[in-house]
Amino acid sequence: MTDQIVANTPSAGGAFPDKPPSSSKEAPELRFTNLAYEETVKLDLTCWLVALINYAARVSPLTLAAWNVRSLSDNPRSNRLERRMALVARELVRYKGQLEEVGAGYTSFWCDRPKAEQRDAGVAFAIRNDIVRRLSCLLQGFNDRLMSLHLPLRGDQFATIISAYAPPMTSSDAAKDKFYEDLHALLATVPKEDKLIVLGDFNARVGTDHAAWQGVLGPHGLGSCNDNGLLLLRTCAEHRLLLTNTFFRLPTREKATWMHPRSRRWHLLDYVLVRRRDRQDVLVTKAIRDADGWTDHRLVISQMRLRLQPRRRPQGKRPPCKLNxxxxxxxxxxxxxxxxxxxxxxxxxxxxxxxxxxxxxxxxxxxxxxxxxxxxGRAHRRHQDWFDDNDADISNLLAEKNRLHKAYMDLRTDATKAAFFRCRRLVQQRLREMQDAWMIRKAEEIQ
Known part of the structure; x- marks a missing residue:
């Protein structure tokens, strides 16, 4: 099954509506299906944040997504939704600590702790290569929980996008205070004329007290507020930010992003924040229920009425391809x-x-x-990795896993849950075996 995204032209509008428009003339139409194997097997991550930019059509809006998942990999040939990303901001842990990696049409930048320290957090951006060439400056890694990107927009404007991963409730008060102090310092450096977008897993429940937090919390929040939620709300109030997730009348399944493992209750922990003055730019922010990436968090998408800086036409002739x-x-x-x-x-x-x-x-x-x-003849450029040589087998494995995941989402019973988790373990085992076999074969070829 293939992931798809279909974007239609949005109408000009003002503030957030009470509910997302139903007509394709009013807002982009989105269709998602289950995620692909390439997103689940290469990097050892426990959580990550996705900010994707779709600008294939001339009038397509800027689409960003936040997702707390465990791993990411690349396949440039895939036409699935996650393969149509131009920019990815993610949170990661236990990573290799490198600064930059290029592969499969993306360049990844990340920032985490030294190898000698425990790696329980990390932030990164994975940016499509044609976008990297447009960036006017390098990405800034503030620490292992904050990272920023200065993205050029049409009309000599810029958007500052921040990837954030807040400490969970079990962390010490000192760790939480340090995170928000660092976030305050980072927000203070953003130029006032820039569009500001903050995406991440804030591990915070903000509740539904819309009257007490006018201009910050919308009328469609979820659940109750906790201590982390108060920290987030105060930060938003100080910097005139709003929680876009809470400004749309949506069913709970399209607002909640994480289910508590014991109480089995759904909560809203992952947010997309923008400046109050830019609220008219946001078309919709919602959670996607059916996407599966070996994670207990749901994908959160946010469509915005923003357009990237147009591509520059290449000057001169392109170098010829190599002979085969x-x-x-x-x-x-x-x-x-x-x-x-x-x-x-x-x-x-x-x-x-x-x-x-x-x-x-x-x-x-x-x-x-x-x-x-x-x-x-000419040689065709092809990214070589272990999943390229096993594409057909992996597609079959993932098709079965995605089928069982959909069955589990449609009917939550012990039988469907057991079948899905059993298949997921099998897929992980087979993928590791394929990767090990490929690495051994390549080592023999090099020798």
Whole structure:
């Protein structure tokens, strides 16, 4: 099953509506299905935040998403929803501590603790490569819980996007106070003219007291407020931010983002924050129930009426692609190339006695290049990773897992739950086996 996102042109509007518009003329239409295997197996994460930007259509709005999940990987050929991201901001733990990694069309930047310290948090951005080239400055890693990105928008504007991961309720008061002190300091550095978007798992319940928190908390909150919620509400009030999740009349399944493991009650912990003056930019913020990524949190999407800076046209000619020299390892292609190059060199007209060395070299070069192109052709660029070689098998495994996940979401019984978790364990085991086998094979090839 393939993840899809379909965005239609939104109408011009003002403040948040009481409920999301139902007509495609009023707001973009979204369709999601289960997530793909590539998002679940490469990095060892316990939670991450996704901010995705869809700008394929000229009039498409900016779509961001926040998700607390455990892992992420890449496959540029996939047309699933999560593969149509341009920018990903995520929270991660127990990661390798590197600063930058390029792969499968994305560049990842992250910030976490040194190897000698316990890694229970971390923040990162994974940005599509064509967006990285547009950035006017590097990303800023404040600490292992805060990171920011300065994103250019159309009309010489900028959006500052912050990835945040707040300490959970079980953390000490000192850890919570330090996080919000750091967040205050980071927010104070954002230029006043910038659009400001803060996404993350704040581990906070803000409740429903709309009257007491006018301009911060909307009329459609969820549950009760706790100590972490008060810290978040006070921070939003001080910096004139609002919780977009609470301004839309939605069913609980589209507001709640996390279920308590003991009480089995759903709560709202993951938020998308914007400036009060920019509330008209937000079209809808809601949770997506059916997405599965080996996590107990739900995907949260937020559509905004923002447009990225247009792409710059490339100057000059693009360098030619490399020849597919791997075909020379095949005896048939090697023999064909040898015969053709021999024939063309024999038919090559002898240069004039007055011809320069450069002229003779160019003549020989052109013959060899044209023959190689005819016989070998151009090499197709392809990201090589273990899941590329096992794409068909993994797709079958994930199709079965996604089917059982949907059955569990539709009918929550002990039988459907056991079947889903059993299949999930099997998929994880098989994926690890495939990855290990691929690594061993590559090591043997290198030797």
């Amino acid at each position: 020299t791997l075909l020379l390892n095949l005896p048939a292609h090697c023999f064909d190339f040898s015969n053709q190059i021999t024939e063309k060199l024999e038919d090559l007209h002898a240069p004039d006695d007055n011809a320069t060395v450069e002229t003779r070299w160019c003549q020989l070069r052109n013959v060899i290049q044209s023959t190689a192109l005819d016989v070998l």
